[in-house]
Amino acid sequence: MNNNVLLIGFMGVGKGTLARELVKHSDFFAIDTDDLIESIENKKIKRIFEEQGEPYFRALEKKCALWCEQNVKNTIISTGGGFYRQENIKNIGKVVYLQSSFDSIIEALKKAPDSKKKFKKRPLLQDLDEAKKIYDMRVKEYEKVSDIIVNVEDWNTKRIVSEILSKLK
Numbered sequence: 001m002n003n004n005v006l007l008i009g010f011m012g013v014g015k016g017t018l019a020r021e022l023v024k025h026s027d028f029f030a031i032d033t034d035d036l037i038e039s040i041e042n043k044k045i046k047r048i049f050e051e052q053g054e055p056y057f058r059a060l061e062k063k064c065a066l067w068c069e070q071n072v073k074n075t076i077i078s079t080g081g082g083f084y085r086q087e088n089i090k091n092i093g094k095v096v097y098l099q100s101s102f103d104s105i106i107e108a109l110k111k112a113p114d115s116k117k118k119f120k121k122r123p124l125l126q127d128l129d130e131a132k133k134i135y136d137m138r139v140k141e142y143e144k145v146s147d148i149i150v151n152v153e154d155w156n157t158k159r160i161v162s163e164i165l166s167k168l169k
């Protein structure tokens with residue numbers, strides 16, 4: 001095991017934000033799987049979906065997962081909402097599921113200062129009825145693959161950070 005921590009959960013639940021908070025309160029560094037994919041493609045996720053399609057993106061996620069397993073240590077890895085499906089996820093590190101209801105996630109995104117941008121950049125959040133179907137399908141799978149489940153519905157950063165760090169010990 002590489003001593004990494006993977007943050008998994010639905011789109012917009014706050015994986016990247018929390019990774020940055022965890023870095024402030026620990027010796028971990030942090031990376032994000034979507035950022036790595038955008039960087040090697042030199043394209044935004046939205047454009048990869050539009051131009052190459054979702055299967056191409058999923059293949060890049062797989063490549064990213066294999067790379068993480070081989071090369072990443074002592075790092076918080078925030079992941080895209082579909083990354084949890086990677087077969088080798090457990091070999092990469094401890095899996096922490098950030099749990100929240102669909103409605104709370106969407107409400108928080110709507111209230112965010114850059115709300116429009118947050119919706120626009122996510123191809124699978126364009127149709128909220130479809131997104132809810134994806135959420136319902138994934139909820140049990142997120143739980144099943146996780147080592148630690150943290151409810152983040154109230155978004156009390158201090159409580160969430162200390163809960164994760166103490167559960168990791």
Ligand code: S3P
Pocket residue numbers: 009010011012034045079080081082083121122123124
């Ligand atoms: C996806 C989530 C996105 C991104 C892509 C697909 C998903 O990341 O990887 O749009 O399948 O849930 P976020 O979880 O950061 O939105």
